[in-house]
Amino acid sequence: MKIRSAVAVLAATVAMPFGLAHATDLEVTHWWTSGGEAAAVAELAKAFDATGNHWVDGAIAGSGGTARPIMISRITGGDPMGATQFNHGRQAEELVQAGMMRDLDSVAAEGKWTDVIRPKSLLDSCTLDGHIYCVPVNIHSWPWLWLSNDAFQKVGLDVPKNWDEFVADAPKLRDAGIVPLAIGGQPWQASGAFDVLLLGLGGKDLFYKVYKDKDAEAAAGPDMAKVFKAANDARTMSKGTNVQDWNQATNLVITGKAGGQIMGDWAQGEFALAGKVAGKDYSCLPGLGYDNPMIGTGGDAFYFPKLNDEAKSKAQEDLAKVLLSPETQVAFNLKKGSLPVRGDVDLAAANDCMKKGLDILSKGNVVDWTDQLLSADSQKQKEDLMSEFFANESMTPEDAQKRFADIVASAD
Known part of the structure; x- marks a missing residue:
């Protein structure tokens, strides 16, 4: 995206009377x-409103792929919001390089962010x-498999303990009219599922060889x-999902x-609701x-466009x-299903799944996720390929792998 030339437009149009x-x-x-x-974002709004300011909600329907552009x-275009969500990583890189985002160095120093945010890779x-340009608000980890206890009970099976057992159980679920694996039609869902399979089956070394190196x-x-x-097994298991959105x-x-x-741990918010x-x-x-198991250190962050308005x-x-106060971190992440970025907060109310995530995090079993390792363009190419692969059964795994290797070869 060519955005550097828009800096002058921004400077000329964002000024507002104090x-x-x-x-x-x-x-x-x-x-x-x-x-x-x-429900989770309402906790952020409530905490911000308590400062005497007012959160004006600018929710954009659809996934990040829809909202980010x-x-x-x-x-x-010269109509900046006060703050905007991106996934922390490289999604706002060009905006920062173009001088359109303000740094948060003084706020970070005052709040001792380098001491309280963990792991360090988030900051x-x-x-x-x-310079620090965003506030990470959670650790959203992709590598999770969520299972319906009722579905397995219905067909007389124990809940599987790993992916291999799940694949073996798929035919019996299918015979009972149950879709074994639900994957919606948004490209990022197929891509994310593939990345989880890569990490789970290939391990951290292969994951980093491909996406980092x-x-x-x-x-x-x-x-x-x-x-x-x-991934081919997953494609077969997901046939008949027939929904678009992840939720x-x-x-x-x-x-x-x-x-x-x-799906990432944000799915917990839907189960809780x-x-x-x-x-x-x-x-x-x-x-x-x-x-x-590893926890991916992807997640959400807020960036702040430069504004010529003192208030x-x-x-x-x-x-x-x-966003980084202990109280907000607890209230938000308990409803979002994610893990807090602060290492000094009390999460006694965490459920069994969140406790699993916290335990993995405490052991240091973490891996940078693809938003941190790939440019937005490379990520989009991967999403498009996986979306096509999961939708088109005529594409063989071998053909998909060849195209994937080409994407990796030119990735930045």
Whole structure:
């Protein structure tokens, strides 16, 4: 995206007169629109409003892939919001390089962010050329398999303990009219499921060879071939899902119409909203249930466009502080299903699945996720390929792997 030329436009159009009656209103854009997500974002709004400012909600329906271009277009077009959600990593890199985002160095120093945010890679993902440009608000980990206890009980099976057992149980679920694996039609869902299979089956070393080192030879090799075979199994198991949005796929698991779903821990918010209890109504397998599971350190962060309005700029700082307060971290993440970025908060109310995640995190079993390792363009190419692979049964795993290796070879 060519955005540097828009800096002059931004500078000329964002100035606003100081002293307006609603000068401390701050529009915050995000893509949290499902029931569980809305409950979580309400906690952020409540905490910000308590500062005397007012959260003006700018929710954009659809996934991040839908929302991000709209957010970027507004900023580059001279109509910036007060704050905007991105996934921490490289999604806002060009905006920062173009000088359109304010740094948060003074707020970070005051709040001792380097001492309280963990793992360190979260803050590193918000840092460019030595300056901090975003507030990470959670650790959202992709590598989870969510299972419907009711679905397996219906067919007389024990809840599987790992991916291999799940694949073996799939035909019996299918015979009972239950979709084994729910994957919605949004491209990022198929891509995310593939990445989870890569980490779970190939391990951290292969994951980093492919996405961090951009090793095309590894991407084309026999270990990756095993991952593509598993992706082919997942494609077969997901046939008949027939929903688009991720939360609709989660609802199939909640209602026992699907056996399971590979999805990030944000799915917990939907289970909680439906009144489902972890360990009783549903089960969760971090790392697909294999030994020594890893937590991905992806997640959400808020960035702050530069504004020529003193009151709103001050409100931006107030929001940045609130997002990382211990109280907000607990209230938000318990409803979002994610893990807090602060290592000093009390999560005694965490459910069984969140406790599993916290335990993995305490052991240091973490891996940078693809939003941190790949540019937005490379990520989009991968999403498009996986979307096509899961939708088109005529594409063989071998053909898909060849195309994947080409993407890795040119990735940045």
